[in-house]
Amino acid sequence: MLVVLTNSVFSQDRDTTLKTKNGIEILPQKGDVAIQFDASPAINYMGNLFSSTTSPVINSPFGSGVFVGKYFTSATEAYRVKFGFNLSKSTSDTSISYGANQEYIISRNTQVQNVILGFGKEWRRGYRRLQGVYGVEGLLQIGSSNPYNSKNYNLTIKQAVDTGVESIGVARDLGTTKLVGFGFGVRAFIGVEYFILPRISLGGEFGWGLGYQFERTESKQEIYTTEEKVITTPGNKISGFVINNDAGGTIFGGSTTISVSFHF
Numbered sequence: 001m002l003v004v005l006t007n008s009v010f011s012q013d014r015d016t017t018l019k020t021k022n023g024i025e026i027l028p029q030k031g032d033v034a035i036q037f038d039a040s041p042a043i044n045y046m047g048n049l050f051s052s053t054t055s056p057v058i059n060s061p062f063g064s065g066v067f068v069g070k071y072f073t074s075a076t077e078a079y080r081v082k083f084g085f086n087l088s089k090s091t092s093d094t095s096i097s098y099g100a101n102q103e104y105i106i107s108r109n110t111q112v113q114n115v116i117l118g119f120g121k122e123w124r125r126g127y128r129r130l131q132g133v134y135g136v137e138g139l140l141q142i143g144s145s146n147p148y149n150s151k152n153y154n155l156t157i158k159q160a161v162d163t164g165v166e167s168i169g170v171a172r173d174l175g176t177t178k179l180v181g182f183g184f185g186v187r188a189f190i191g192v193e194y195f196i197l198p199r200i201s202l203g204g205e206f207g208w209g210l211g212y213q214f215e216r217t218e219s220k221q222e223i224y225t226t227e228e229k230v231i232t233t234p235g236n237k238i239s240g241f242v243i244n245n246d247a248g249g250t251i252f253g254g255s256t257t258i259s260v261s262f263h264f
Contacts, residue, residue, distance in 0.1 A: 014127050016075035020147040028072050028263045036261040050160040066116050076125060082118030096165055104165040107152040114143030121171045129195040141183040150175035157222040171221040171231060180220035185211020214239040
C-alpha cells in the first residue's frame with residue numbers, strides 16, 4: 001500500500017510531456033535520440049567577443065569533454081554513449097647560429113593523444129521545462145592522460161658534432177618518444193537541464209568516478225663517437241586506482257561542464 005502511494009505521489013511530481021500552444025512536444029519522448037556537447041567554447045567565445053581586452057577564442061569541445069549520444073527508451077530513461085578525442089601538439093623552436101648564416105634548430109614538441117569511449121544509462125524527473133538528470137556510466141580511455149614532450153633537430157647528431165654545436169661523446173636528448181596508456185572506470189553523475197526551446201536544452205552536469213589508470217613512457221638519446229647510436233631508456237610507469245570528481249581527469253571526461261542538447 002505504501003509503495004503504491006509513494007509511486008502515485010512521485011508520478012504527480014513528474015512531468016513527462018509538455019507541449020507548446022501549437023502542440024509541439026517540448027520534452028524528449030520514447031524513441032527519441034539526442035546529441036549533447038560541451039557549450040563552454042561557444043560561451044567563452046561570446047564572452048570574449050564583447051570583451052575589450054580579450055580576443056575571441058574557440059577551443060575544441062574535446063579539450064574538456066566529449067560528445068554524448070542518447071536513445072530514450074521512455075520519457076524518463078535513456079541509454080547514452082560517449083565519444084571524444086584530444087589530439088593536440090604545440091611546438092617551440094630554439095635556434096643556434098653557426099657557420100655562414102646557418103642555424104641549428106631544436107624543436108620541442110608537447111603532445112596529448114587520447115580517445116575516450118563510454119556507455120551508460122540516465123534517469124530523469126522534473127517539473128515542466130526544468131528536468132533533473134542522474135545516472136551511471138562506464139568509461140574507457142586509450143592514450144595519454146597528461147602531455148608528454150619530445151625533441152626534433154634539423155641536423156643529425158653527426159652533423160651537429162661536425163659543426164661544433166654538439167660535443168662528441170655527449171648524448172643529445174630526444175625526450176619521450178613512446179607512450180602507452182589506458183584507463184577504465186565507473187562514474188556516477190547528476191545534473192539539470194532546462195528546455196529553452198522545444199527539444200533544445202541547456203544543462204550542467206557534475207560527477208564522481210572510480211577508475212584505474214596505467215601509463216608507461218619510453219625516452220631516447222642520440223650519441224656520436226665513431227658512429228651514431230641511439231640509447232633507449234624505459235621511462236616512468238604509473239598505475240593505480242583513482243577517485244575523481246570531474247576536476248580534470250580525462251578518464252572521467254573533464255571538468256563539470258555546461259552543455260547543450262538537441263533532441264530528435
